[in-house]
Amino acid sequence: MSYVTILWSGAAAAALLLGIVHATVWLLNRQAWSNLALAVVALSLSGIGITELGMMVSQSPEEWGEWARWCHLPLFFHIVAIVVFVRLYLGAGRRWLMWTIIGIRTAIVIANFSSPLNFNFDSITSVARMHFLGEEITVVGQGVVSHWQWLATLASALLAIFVLDAAITLWRQRTKDARRRALFVGGGILLFLVLATVSTQLVIWGIAVMPMLITPPFLISLVAMAYEMTRDTLRAGRLAAELLESQNRLELAANAAGLGLGVWDARTLQFWATQRSRGLFGFEPDEQIDVDSVAGRIHREDFPRVREALISSIGTRARFQVQFRVCTPQSATRWLASHGDVVVDPHGRLTMIRGVIRDVSEQKQTQEEAEELRRELTHAGRVTMLGQLASALAHELSQPLGAILRNAEAAEMLLSTPSPDLVELRAIVADILKDDQRAGDVIERLRALLKRRQMQFSPLSVETLVKDANTLLRADAAARHVALECCAGDALPMVAGDRVHLSQVLINLILNGMDAINESASSRRRITVAARNVEDTSVEIAVVDSGTGIAADRLPRIFEPFYTTKANGMGMGLSVSRTIVEAHGGRLWAENDVDGGAIFRLTLPTLQGSAS
Template sequence: MNWITIAWPMVASACLTLGLIELRIGLTQPPRAARLLFALSAFAVAGIAGLELALTRADSLADWWPLMRWLDIAVGVMMVSLTAFIWVYFGTGNTWLALAVPGLYAVGLAFDYLSGSGPGSGMTYQQITGFRTVETFGGVTFNLAEGVPNPWNVFPYLAVLVLIVFVVDASARLWRRGGRWRAAVVGGAVVVFFLVGGGQAALIETGAVQMPYLISWAYLAILVAMASELHADVLAAAQLASRLQDSEMVLQRLRSQLAHASRVSLLGQLASALAHELNQPLGAILRNAEAAELFLAQEPPDLDELRAILVDIRQDDLRASGVIERLRSLLKRRSLAPCALSVGDLLSTVAALTRGDATARKTRLEIAAAPGLPLVMGDAVHIQQVLLNLVLNAMDAVGHLPAERRQVTVGAQRRDERDLEMTVSDGGHGIAPEQLGQLFEPFFTTKPHGMGIGLAISRTIIEAHGGRIWAENNTSAGATFRFTLPLVEESTAP
């Protein structure tokens, strides 16, 4: 084994490797055209490497002539794809120069295929006069064809010169637009490749030097440049991913803070509910304490009545503690912590929190949950926040109606095998059709003094749970807001 049999396969492998990488990127990630064009040029050069190696072993016209014709085609594909690559990758360049490259090369190639000449004539030589074995360094030999140069061969070399001018012009334009690194590295590599590869081929065909074609070797300059560009793209992508991750964390914190602010805003609306919920147990405790004082003043004290009073006081105290605990959980700023939840518990908590507000507004709150509902997966506080927001909005929607028509209905039913649907309905004036698609956008509100964040936060919460939320007008009057929650899988249900 000698260096010739190793060198060209290595060059071909390098071209194929980078070509496949660029092809994979071009097929999956935009912008695609430049990547695909460069992959085409790399595959063409891999073919050129194989043909160059085969030409070093060709010792007869029957072997040499078809190889040379395929080499001319591969070189043409490589030149056209590189021209198009520079045009797309740089986003600039002279149109006429770009079109002249394939035109000039096609003129020279036409002689090879349309002149009707037989074996021994072609774009490179008019006639092959023989083959000579040449020894290079290391004692390695190769075969070299000799012949009469074809004057039509000037057109491929004119195409090379025009391509060099096109690349220099496109690089200069890109440089002035600020793309200096790309213009210098990629544009410079392409110019070096054609100067070295084209110059070496011209010296061989004029007989000035006796050596194999090394067009594919010169292409290594472009491979190095594009590998550098690929590395820069990968590094930029990694940095962008890191910045996006940081931005996502900041956005998540802002969403959490906004959700917390929304819950605090809800509590302001629930002030009457707090007073009602706490006044009832506290008032009962006060009355029981006064009654206990009366029983203690008796001689002897009625211990059975005192025991009953203490039981009532303890129960009323637990009721008050439950109200305070529910409000504390709503006030806490916390991240999403999904767990198995009972729909009945969710609805009863929301009913308890809004009972006072419903009484103050003279609005009837009806819970219409289907029996035997399965558990859902979610965060209790966040789901309660969504329900509270929807219920209070519904109470606002019916506030202008006569007292006997002020009703809000909260429902729950199984939607399918995976989801449960919860609804909040009112009998108000409904929602304008053109506003249905905007309801859940941040800062969009239909209320004169609304902030426009409640429904946006609700959508964020429901989507974080893997569900969706939407609104629709009722057939008769009013509107219904619906959202879905995932059911607890049977394998994970407690």
């Protein structure tokens, strides 16, 4: 076998191997477009080497011309791939010049296969034999150059200008990495492009009798490009190792803090999760995780909330934060808290979700226990409060019950007569029903206050709250010789709240006011309850007493738990009342009236204000 066959076949095989390697890299990472371009450069160079070898071993002008025709096909892909590689890898090069070169080379390859012989020659009359690398090869002897050959020469010149412009642009960035790329890649391509172009043009125009030498110069430039890409691959490998070490350290720190980390790539639909995250969701260390498996572990009642949090985060580009339950095969249901962010591309499409997860089951249990204690304390407060009103409420009930008894006795007397007055009997029955309703209302309010229950929010009239308090307290107020004035207009907007709990707050405030004026003269004992609309967003209820007010040093502390100024007080009434009001989204505070006495104000958001 001749040296020419060995060298050109070896060059084609080397280029083929490089092309396969970089094509494989692109298949594994579809974003590595530079590797795809380099793969096309290498594979097309392999084709150029085969056609060049065919020209050198041709036995006739026709055979040489046919090999030259087929050389244009890999040459087209080779030049286009070089232009694209320079544009992608160097990040430079004028776009209009790139498309001009691609357009000219496209026209050349079309004209090449449309011509009788090939694009370069209209005819080849003879071939010659010459010594090359110690053996005889075939070269062009005499031929007529195509009158369109200047177009191919122009395309080669534009390609050189394009590469030179890209290298200069990169060099001007003044960074070490940019200048190395400009020198090795840009300079390497330019140098061997000029050598290949000059030798080819000398042969075509008949200036020199020698073989077409496209493969050797371009093979050297291909090696330069592959070398630089290999440096990037090695650097990427080092970065991957450093990233893995950083990931291990991050996972170690997250595990120490009881946190799990997770990433979902929307492009590949792959999940990455630390062992802590896998354990929290009940996945095995080597178990494959996908969207369906994660969604299947989230409690069905909580899944809509999780989905809504993610959709909102995608739309607003804000961080998401959500708590939800997971049901795992290994253990009972647990509560998880997750927060993180989403990544979208410039077109607004989701590309990635990153989040941190931690187990909050114990915190949830503690919150539930604290809520249970709060309910028990609130209930105890209501029972204690009603205990204070026992005698007054007994009097409040005795009035309608006594009236019922008297009306019943009167009806019995009328029925004993020979001709009972039916009109009078109907009036007596109506009075009995009215008094029964009155007593029933008091008992129903007592039952509601004594019942141990959770907050149940519903549309509520402030006027109803004030009337409830007035109904339960008017007898006690009368017994204390306190003038209780309640004023709530019918035009007040509705609020969202729990009727029993808010009634407890209002009753507690009124009772505190009556306690504060016990030492005042009977003529000055007055409690005023008034409600007003505040800018259509909230309703304010004010409880005003006619006492001496609150001492300045005590005013900041009256809402503290177990702080009291009463001899037999527990100091929990105002603290519980503020907790109830804040649970409704409102405020409760106290201030001294300029005319004397204290004012307790509470605000509750209206239904419209809550919605906004």
